[in-house]
Amino acid sequence: MARAIQQRTLKTRAKLLDAANAVIAENGYEALRVEEVVLRAGVAKGTFFAHFKDKDALMDQLIGAEIDRHLDLIEAQDVPKTINEMAAAFMPLVTFMSCERYVFDVILRHSGAAANAEVGPIAMTFGRQAEVTAAWLADMPFRKDISPDLQAEGVQAFVVQAISLVFCALHNAVDPKERLATYLRAWLAPNA
Amino acid sequence: MARAIQQRTLKTRAKLLDAANAVIAENGYEALRVEEVVLRAGVAKGTFFAHFKDKDALMDQLIGAEIDRHLDLIEAQDVPKTINEMAAAFMPLVTFMSCERYVFDVILRHSGAAANAEVGPIAMTFGRQAEVTAAWLADMPFRKDISPDLQAEGVQAFVVQAISLVFCALHNAVDPKERLATYLRAWLAPNA
Amino acid sequence: MARAIQQRTLKTRAKLLDAANAVIAENGYEALRVEEVVLRAGVAKGTFFAHFKDKDALMDQLIGAEIDRHLDLIEAQDVPKTINEMAAAFMPLVTFMSCERYVFDVILRHSGAAANAEVGPIAMTFGRQAEVTAAWLADMPFRKDISPDLQAEGVQAFVVQAISLVFCALHNAVDPKERLATYLRAWLAPNA
């Protein structure tokens, strides 16, 4: 009985997520309207808020899932052997994260959570990205003076910095990939 | 006559800024409402928008001014001689920037400007901070493999990262100052 | 300047009230939707709530105005000379008050106010009705053992009772006018 009910719940949730993804595919994240999502999903508005605390929680799910998809692809690749390869490996993720100013804002907003209990999908992906990066770095010949974890944290800082520059008038002429590669070289291969 | 008008304008602007500061002193930045600011300033709502393009422009002014105040203090100090001193020198600024999630968001949003012509107060402070840092680094015995400007960019990335951790449930146990020092050591004095 | 602004305000308010009255004329009080009112009035929803605390406040205005209209008519009539005439004089008001269960509920809800500052239109009409009745009774040859004011309070109690019976399954066969006349005879002309 409990399983049957859960399945209905999961189905409704899936309908909502599918509808939301369809809306986003057409008009982007920022233009998403709760009204339209429930309309497409064929469910009541009340149902939406029974599944997601608010619109932001839906965004957390959707964007978190997309980041996870990118991390899946990143993990499926061969471990990068050079810093340029590493920068290249991150580029699809960087591109997604900077696809819309709104998306980047949502990501920044959710990258830290107010309490442990509230760690959401996006916050989780930050942890995951750090793990993936640290695993790579553990296998790579770069810096030995600091831990792979610390190296990974730095990589994240520079990924965010690279994305920020996309939205920055003073720097948006620079190629993000080139910029990221420069940062990573300076960070991971000093004095090289 | 022109001078008289300008003085009235400046007076109104000052009234608005004073009122805004008073509101913030009481309830913080996020809770600031234009309504309350104009009420306290004793002017009409429309007047507010004659002086500031939008609410964000006011925030840009206020937060930019506060950051500048911190940079003044930083510049007034002796040039830091160690990385720990450098981290310590930045801490008051870090503390202010992380006083509210909202403040950090505003800062990130304004750290890059929409167009060169519109570089606002906060974006200016980022430039200024980079200059101050680069000037310090030009005199310091650290990395020679990369330019002081790139080093300064990295310092900024790590300052932002350190602030981010303050808002991150998964890491908010760490002391920001210690973390920043760790980052800066790894960035500015690799293999040391 | 202040007058010009007030006129615009009054005009908007009038547009809202006119629209509301039109809606009610078509579908009755209970079916009134704020959405439709603002649509017809050609104003924004926010404007509605700038003029009326909530939908109930609008109803208070509308129903209060209607009751006042009936009281105007009642006052315009000759002073009733018999109890039957008095009952007859009140009948249009009784009929209006019992035109919809919803209307009667609104009236009861607003007949007393939570605080002096909140005495609304409907509550005012209760006071006015008492005054009108007391004025009549001061001129009439009925009971001298109690004050006209107390007599008027009793009349109100019986008017409400008569309306209640309209909505009461056990009694809705009785003619409200006849019932009210019976009550008023027993109240105003005991032992007669």
Added chain:
Amino acid sequence: MARAIQQRTLKTRAKLLDAANAVIAENGYEALRVEEVVLRAGVAKGTFFAHFKDKDALMDQLIGAEIDRHLDLIEAQDVPKTINEMAAAFMPLVTFMSCERYVFDVILRHSGAAANAEVGPIAMTFGRQAEVTAAWLADMPFRKDISPDLQAEGVQAFVVQAISLVFCALHNAVDPKERLATYLRAWLAPNA
């Protein structure tokens, strides 16, 4: 078997009523939510509606039972010999009926029933109160010009009026008991 089922049913019903009473004891009638009642009773929401037509039916039960409790106490007392005694006898009931605006509204709404077949608990108590009052009045030396039943109807009208005044900002300074006594004296002992 039928008995076993009936016992389970009665048990569930009792659980719901107990839970409802507990909720009311804590937060009052108006704040009662079906959600919380079923949560406390440990049953599903649907079960609630298998036992009560709607939330109002529950309120009818609960408030009707409370009124009946007061009528039991009233009947257990000696027959009042004076009008002041009668007013005093009704006071506990008046106090309960005016404990919350919401309670008074529910009572008024149910005082008449939608159809003879649906006379609910509260409507029954009105009938019972009228009977009790009429029985008292049949034994009392007051008005002979009108029937005890009509006298009783008037008493009810004045009880309601007295309660109304409790909620009326313009009159809530008056003592309900004193007011009720004044009404009843004027109604039951005119020219006395």
Added chain:
DNA sequence: TATGAATGAGCGTTCATTCAT
């Protein structure tokens, strides 16, 4: 410049009630 009423689009909420299981 100054005024302040009006705008407006959409979010969040409510919560008794229904219905398929």
Added chain:
DNA sequence: TATGAATGAACGCTCATTCAT
């Protein structure tokens, strides 16, 4: 009977921004 996810139709609200005066 019991379950509880889903319903649904407004309402209330927000509050930065605009614009006619």
